[in-house]
Amino acid sequence: MKKMLRLGLIRPLWALSVALTVVLALGTAPAPASGDTPVRTLEAQDPEAMAILLKMAGFLARAPAFGVTMRSGYDAIQADGQRIEFGERRRILLQRPDRFRVEAERSDGDRGVILFDGRVITAFRVEDNVYARVEKPGTVDDAIVYMVRDLQMTLPMARMFLTGFPQELESQITMIRYVEKNFLFDVPTDHLAVRSAEVDLQLWVAQGDQPLPRRVVLTYKNAPGRPQFRADLSDWDLSPKLAADSFVFTPPVGAEQIPLLAPVRRKGSLPIQKGDRQ
């Protein structure tokens, strides 16, 4: 009910925000542009593209369960500037409200599994045969944010798995445009070009009654070397077969439980200028 209400409000709200932006832009005409932060303009917005994007996001956010395979690659810009791609493959199984399983394999063979059963997050490294766990009772949303933000585990496009995905997108987007209708997938897709302050996003969304993302390209335009993250999303399954032990971790023979560490990052080699705050 609440969701329907929210979705119903999105378009009018969007129009309102666009109108407001225009008014503000006119009112403060030569506003000092801070850096290269994109400014929202009417020309840059494409209501049709926005509708496709939000339809996709809403569809995923409302799905009670799904499975998907993510075959991804990213650029690692080397010290000498050379661009090297590293790959990963993940099978993601998610059952709302409180279960998920991610199996990940890296291009160098390194494999890991992360499980959440509504109560405990378990992370397992296959080659090392070690696992770590932490109690984190809550929803899939809670666990994913905790995992990615606090434990700094990698889950590409983590926001895509949250029930707040549409809102997450809306809060980030500064520009959206429709590129073309793409015929190279097994179904026709809509190719969207989206921009945020820090990331350029391209999405290919399947047309039809299952508007699922089929390919994603992220460009980190402010990072040195402008590295990209690319992922093909395949084997979507909206009613995945869930075995009784899909989300339960049974330690293999000889597996050792080790402590789970949450990193605390500091500003590297730069001295911390705490004195300046006084």
Added chain:
Amino acid sequence: MTLKSRTAALLIGTIFLLVTTLAGMAEARGGGRGGGGGFSRSSAAGGGGFSSRSTSQRSAQPSTRQAGSTQRSAQPSTRQAGSTQRSAQPSTRQAGSTQRSVQPSTQQAGSTQRSAQPSTQQAGSTQRSAQPSTQQTGSTQRSAQQAGRQESASQRQGQRQDTAGERQGQREAYDQESREDWQDHQNQQREDWQDHQEDSREDRQDFYEDEYHGGDWDNHWHDDDDVAEAFVVGAAVGVAAGAVATAASQPTYLTPVTTLPCAGMAVVVNGATYYQCGATWYSRGYQGNSVVYIVSGPPPGF
């Protein structure tokens, strides 16, 4: 004869296998993390987040993992020493103690002396008993050193052979001194603790300011050099349990290394694996997407 040579061959084969396996493990550890052929896997795009913190604060080039891990493994036991060593670390502590102390210069001098030259302490206490007026300065120094106090106590014992009246006076002075000592000690401890708390809070604030900036929670690319510390979440298990017993109330900060500084002889005690490098023992922890090593102290029985 044939049996003997076959056994020898088997033995050699086993040793060879073991050595190559160990070498392979080491390669997988170091090489795998750093990328095959010395390429770095580290990337701003690696996390696949929808956001990315502005990189202006970061150093311009992502340094290779190997460089990072060498640096890091050079100081594996930093945390072990706890607050004493932390005070040696540059800006954080210094700023903290400046803010905290009423008499910054005295405090600073006191704490430096305290940790660096314990012998000065004794000089301080001797001075003190001779000239009660310098007590203010002396007591700051004194408070950290129990040994100093003991010495002054024995000195006082000698003085007690004087007249009763004097003795009475002395005892009063002594009582007062001990009380002051104790108070000083308490104050110092409280300040240390507050300092520690403050530091942790500031650190955490830094962390949040960095990570929560504009809803930016899904991209954690940093230079490897940025990885300073980690703390154990949830219930401590296995070998780290002893080291992080206080995790519940106040996290114990550890300095993990991604690679062991040596080939690392592995020992399994009570189902937990320890690695020895020289006099230092390591155990494993799970951080981010990989296994890291933390200084653990020797396993039971070693």
